[in-house]
Every structure is written in structure tokens, then in C-alpha cells.
Amino acid sequence: MAKKGKQEGGTLDTARKVVGEVIDTAARLVGQAGEQAASLTNAALETASGAVASVSPTAGEMVRPDRSTKSAVNEAARTTKKAARSASVSAKRAVGATTKAARGAARRTSKAAKQSTKAASRTSKAAGRAVGRISKAARAASRAATKSTSKRGGKGARKSPSGQSRKSSSGRSRKSAKSSGAKGRKS
Secondary structure (H helix, E strand, O other): OOOHHHOOOHHHHHHHHHHHHHHHHHHHHHHHHHHHHHHHHHHHHHHHHHHHHHHOHHHHHHHOOOHHHHHHHHHHHHHHHHHHHHHHHHHHHHHHHHHHHHHHHHHHHHHHHHHHHHHHHHHHHHHHHHHHHHHHHHHHHHHHHHHHHHHHOHHHOOEOOOOOEOEOOOOOEHHHHHHOOOOOOOO
């Protein structure tokens, strides 16, 4: 079974891909804009020299851009394009690092949540066991208290449904009647 962090797809990977594509598009547009600016600059220089040449051919030759000027403008455009691509790569790395950090933070948060859930479960179970022990002790204490009051007689003696205490017809308690061996006989 593959690890969750290694599987392709997911929200973070989708966001990273979208941001990466946006960065690529921006770098491509910057490169294209630089190339177009270089072309327009060279065309403007050519047009200006052509206009001057129509008035004075000698002056037009002097103003006409040299090959080095055109290549310098084109080199500037290429440099701009490279810088845009380099910035694009750096931005993608930053997005990748951010995605990795977010994934790690999510993993740590999930782990902490699992641990707290386990701890809560253990605490709940322990509380349940403690309640069971307390309840058992309370029942035992109640039984012991009931036995000791019935041994003393008086307060612990139960009454019959007719409202009289349970004593044999001779007036003695049942326990004393039993100990004397008078079973069912009146003395």
C-alpha cells in the first residue's frame, strides 16, 4: 500500500501544478514582451533613419543603427527572457518547498490529533473503570452497612406488609427462634 504523502494528485499537488503553470505563462509572456520590445526598437530606429535619409542621405546613413546596436537590443531581450525563466524556476522551487512544508505541517497536525484522540480514549476508559470500581465499592459498603444494622436489630428490622415487625408469634425474633431450635413450635 502506498504512503499517503507519496501519491500523486491531491489538493496540494493540484495547487502546485496550477501555480507552476501560471509562473510558466508569466515567464513566457515576459520573454515575448522583451522580444517584441527589441523588434519594435529596431524597427523604430530603422524608420527614424529612413525618415532622416529622405531629407539627407548622408545624415540617414549616420543615424542608421549599426549591426552592433541591433544585436545589443536583441541581446538585452534574450537576457530579459533568461532572467524571466530563472525567476520562474526559482518561484516553482519556492512553491514546491511551500507545498512540502504544508504537507509536513498537515502530517504533524494529523499525528497530534490521532495522539490526542488515543489519549482521550484511554482517559475515558480509565474513568469508566474507576466508576465501576467506585460503584462496586459502594455496593459492598451498602451491603456491609445493611448486614451490621440487621445484626443490631431495631432499626434494621424489616416490617411485614401488615405494618408489624417480623417476629414469631411468641414474640421472639426469627433468628433467636432458629438458634433455640424451635422450628415451627411455639414455646
